[in-house]
Amino acid sequence: MKSVKKSFKSSRINIGDFIYEKLTLIFAIVVFMMVILMGYEMYVNSKLSIDKFGWDFITETTWDPVEEIYGALPSIYGTLVSSFLALLMAVPLSLAVAIYLAESAPGWLEKPLSFMVELLAGVPSIVYGLWGIFVLVPWLREDVEPFLNEHFGYLPFFDGPMYGFGMLAAAVILSIMVLPIITSISRDIMKSVPSVQKEAALALGATKWEAVKIVLKNSKSGILGAIMLGLGRAIGETMAVTMVIGNRPIISESLFDPGYTMASIIANEFTEATTELYLSALIELALILFVITIIINIAARLLVWSLEKQWKQN
Numbered sequence: 001m002k003s004v005k006k007s008f009k010s011s012r013i014n015i016g017d018f019i020y021e022k023l024t025l026i027f028a029i030v031v032f033m034m035v036i037l038m039g040y041e042m043y044v045n046s047k048l049s050i051d052k053f054g055w056d057f058i059t060e061t062t063w064d065p066v067e068e069i070y071g072a073l074p075s076i077y078g079t080l081v082s083s084f085l086a087l088l089m090a091v092p093l094s095l096a097v098a099i100y101l102a103e104s105a106p107g108w109l110e111k112p113l114s115f116m117v118e119l120l121a122g123v124p125s126i127v128y129g130l131w132g133i134f135v136l137v138p139w140l141r142e143d144v145e146p147f148l149n150e151h152f153g154y155l156p157f158f159d160g161p162m163y164g165f166g167m168l169a170a171a172v173i174l175s176i177m178v179l180p181i182i183t184s185i186s187r188d189i190m191k192s193v194p195s196v197q198k199e200a201a202l203a204l205g206a207t208k209w210e211a212v213k214i215v216l217k218n219s220k221s222g223i224l225g226a227i228m229l230g231l232g233r234a235i236g237e238t239m240a241v242t243m244v245i246g247n248r249p250i251i252s253e254s255l256f257d258p259g260y261t262m263a264s265i266i267a268n269e270f271t272e273a274t275t276e277l278y279l280s281a282l283i284e285l286a287l288i289l290f291v292i293t294i295i296i297n298i299a300a301r302l303l304v305w306s307l308e309k310q311w312k313q314n
Contacts, residue, residue, distance in 0.1 A: 086174030129243035189222035228300035
């Protein structure tokens, strides 16, 4: 009798495990299918634009809804340039803050600082946009851009009229928005490096900075993954960038000139799309942005997995 009860109990546990495993599998498949469905729907709804323009849609520089000529190159250029400039500004500061929080900050200061950094990630993008219009843009127009033009005006990047609104403003505001993502992930990665390695280096006479360099060396894949995730965040940002970039579909070397991003052009013009081809072109832009974001996030995840595999081997 006891053995029958034991067998029945074991069977009940196995049924529970079976249900749990299948349910979680279904949820995972649903998420995957949602991504596939989103891509498929965007492809179907952009078919008119794809059939009409083909690959020329990516290389064409004219965006003219009146003549129904649509080219994505200016918005692709604006998206990539503003995002990479944002990383150029955000990465050194993010790594410096992450190193301090992970290696040097006393316990009583680390938690409040970490909280303040992560709080930046929770600020709505519309708030960043308003701050950009009323604070950042006037500061750039009156102080930063004249200084850059005076000292580095011989470079094409800092030449031309100084509006305040433009690629530089978009890059600055994006750098502030991606800073908490890169900082918090990099800090967590550095904290997860086995402390034995750093302690062994210090025991052998290494300086504090040399020990930190060992931590950075072991964290490089994870930090690179954090940077890639920050890039994905920057590429997909809409409202804050739309409010400060100037929204003009041109390709210019000068960072003072206005520009356009894929997210901005969709947000600005989607409600104005009065023809099927116009709407289809905007959806094709969304499809391109969707594909770029997926590629970046996959690359970031692969980098993090490679780091985890490396730690397991060590």
